[in-house]
Amino acid sequence: EPEVTQTPSHQVTQMGQEVILRCVPISNHLYFYWYRQILGQKVEFLVSFYNNEISEKSEIFDDQFSVERPDGSNFTLKIRSTKLEDSAMYFCASSDDLGGIGTEAFFGQGTRLTVV
């Protein structure tokens, strides 16, 4: 069964460093998303991406964040200068239809980012 894969599963970084979280969405999907879950809190929407541009972003997704689809298969989330409060589980997701009836997002297993 097709699945979304994320690497690495766990990343530890020093405050102020740049990190890149990687995702390989399901191959025929066209819409890509990042969500995050700070420990003990809800899963929150960060950003959606379609046709090589951001469709929507939340207020969390400030100038420190960027997303890119550098090739036909990868979808990345970059945090330019990490802060302690960026520590969270980051989930990548993809779907094949934007808001269509019954469309479901398929999620990866997550990358746990720890900023020290």
Next chain:
Amino acid sequence: AQSVTQLGSHVSVSEGALVLLRCNYSSSVPPYLFWYVQYPNQGLQLLLKYTSAATLVKGINGFEAEFKKSETSFHLTKPSAHMSDAAEYFCAVRRRDDYKLSFGAGTTVTVRA
């Protein structure tokens, strides 16, 4: 804006007992509703979804949920818990003209032998 409330952050059940996880939503129009499960060290997996067809929705692993508009609820049930059901469960809502999911806080289920 829509939102989701999951009552109970932790539910403990005996093996073979009923599993009931509560989810209430807030939305101006009936949304699409989802239940996701997260097993330890794994991603979010869709259990079932409501998309305005039948109000009783059957999902994987013996789970089902009933959409009740009058109660703005979408509670998840399983008649007989199995040890493998130990996981965290998330209720999520999405507007019909949107793609963003809004998640509840999650409910951790433990199953006692």
